Amino acid sequence: MVECGGFRDRETHPTLAAEQAAELARQRAMTQLELPIFPPALRIALSQPDAFRSFSSAYKAGHIVKPEDDTGRDERWIAQWIFGEQKMCLTFGDANTLADAVANYVYLIKNPPVTFTERETPGDFSKLAMWQAIGGPPENEEVFVLIAIMVEHNDKIG
Numbered sequence: 001m002v003e004c005g006g007f008r009d010r011e012t013h014p015t016l017a018a019e020q021a022a023e024l025a026r027q028r029a030m031t032q033l034e035l036p037i038f039p040p041a042l043r044i045a046l047s048q049p050d051a052f053r054s055f056s057s058a059y060k061a062g063h064i065v066k067p068e069d070d071t072g073r074d075e076r077w078i079a080q081w082i083f084g085e086q087k088m089c090l091t092f093g094d095a096n097t098l099a100d101a102v103a104n105y106v107y108l109i110k111n112p113p114v115t116f117t118e119r120e121t122p123g124d125f126s127k128l129a130m131w132q133a134i135g136g137p138p139e140n141e142e143v144f145v146l147i148a149i150m151v152e153h154n155d156k157i158g
Helices: 014-029 040-046 049-061 098-108 126-134 141-152
Strands: none
Touching (some): 040 049, 040 098, 040 141, 049 098, 098 141
8 A cells, every 4th residue: 555645544634634624614604504515725724723713813803804005916916815914925826815815824824823903994794795685605715715704703694
């Protein structure tokens, strides 16, 4: 038997762990609404529950933003998701969705903070509100992430 990366079977493989964590989060959300499978980047993030909890708290408190001014744009002038006062980029180039940001956060932030002070402008949930008004299955990755954040904080979705 060949051992690849130290994973001897499916039960210990990180992909399986990510899928299981994502499915648990989706099932928690489905007590309030019907959802398709979460996007891959979000599934990866949900496999790291402490880091995802930190991301969701940071987002709600307004520490993770996608500024529309020059401070949040890369060299190609593409708006990117930024974390904290140090303006750490969580997205890069065209991979700049909120799902990409949460996947990168759980990878990049080695000791994720637990609490965040509330900023003057809290996290933006307007796309979630627009989706709720329209109904139907979510078609935007950002809406999936916002749903997962709401579930993480036991907030009502619908």
